[in-house]
Amino acid sequence: MSxxxxxxxxxxxxxSAFLLLGSALALIGTIGLTRLQSFYERLHAxxxxxxxxxxxxxxxxxxxxxxTEARPVFQEILIGIFVxxxxxxxxxxxxxxxLHRDRAEANPEVPPWATAGTDLEKDAPGxxx
Amino acid sequence: xxxxxxxxxxxxLVLMWMALNSFTIGHLxxxxxxxxxxxxxxxxxxxHKPHIRRWHLLPYLIGIVLIDIVRSNIAVVSIIVAGxxxxxxxxxxxxxxxLKDQTALAILAVIxxxxxxxxWLEYNSSNGTLLIHVLDLVDEQEWTDLVKxxxxxxLMEIFE
Numbered sequence: 001m002s003x004x005x006x007x008x009x010x011x012x013x014x015x016s017a018f019l020l021l022g023s024a025l026a027l028i029g030t031i032g033l034t035r036l037q038s039f040y041e042r043l044h045a046x047x048x049x050x051x052x053x054x055x056x057x058x059x060x061x062x063x064x065x066x067x068t069e070a071r072p073v074f075q076e077i078l079i080g081i082f083v084x085x086x087x088x089x090x091x092x093x094x095x096x097x098x099l100h101r102d103r104a105e106a107n108p109e110v111p112p113w114a115t116a117g118t119d120l121e122k123d124a125p126g127x128x129x
Numbered sequence: 130x131x132x133x134x135x136x137x138x139x140x141x142l143v144l145m146w147m148a149l150n151s152f153t154i155g156h157l158x159x160x161x162x163x164x165x166x167x168x169x170x171x172x173x174x175x176x177h178k179p180h181i182r183r184w185h186l187l188p189y190l191i192g193i194v195l196i197d198i199v200r201s202n203i204a205v206v207s208i209i210v211a212g213x214x215x216x217x218x219x220x221x222x223x224x225x226x227x228l229k230d231q232t233a234l235a236i237l238a239v240i241x242x243x244x245x246x247x248x249w250l251e252y253n254s255s256n257g258t259l260l261i262h263v264l265d266l267v268d269e270q271e272w273t274d275l276v277k278x279x280x281x282x283x284l285m286e287i288f289e
Binding site for chain 2: 025
């Protein structure tokens, strides 16, 4: 952590602010997992961590390493892109599993099968049916 | 088969390779070889090639999505912090989409998912209906308009 001592004040403030923002969003997302009532509501909570939660930490990391190593850093942008692009895969997988279970149990709170007898999502990515 | 079936993919792979390693001639050569083979592999897997018709609208789309992500982050944080005192008002919403392009649909899925407060549940390609779950469903029309007018129209302009 000897590098941290060389950090100018403005950069230290910016890095801390983004770190706090990102980790606070991730924490609130986790708290949301315990507070929200239904499974479908809980699907929303972790996306706080994968959107600006990641964004804040990534921004802090970019500022820190750009200032201390005096060269621009791009790896963090890749992290941000890949986290954003892969989140829907997990989320859809969970949502499809939950929908399938609730419909199989004929849960009245869940919309029924869209159209009976058609190929559900034959072209959609990640659909197994 | 052409030498570079996906020029943009190859270029992005070279840039990613150099960003992860270092910006030197050696890594440029190595990255180019890997990107060429990777794009051949891609061509063998999926012949459907997305056509981006209006490039200049992409930065605008990214801009409004980033703003919406910030706004919905704030909205979802306030719902979670308010906790159980809040009355139950989340719900399912079915939207009929005119968008057919697979790449555009994939991008719409990323947008809907990465804005907290909306979750993409199911898309039925046979009749083009999309089922989403909204955490703060006060006005159904408002959310339908958001997806239809703000995102879908722009994506259709870009891809179709």
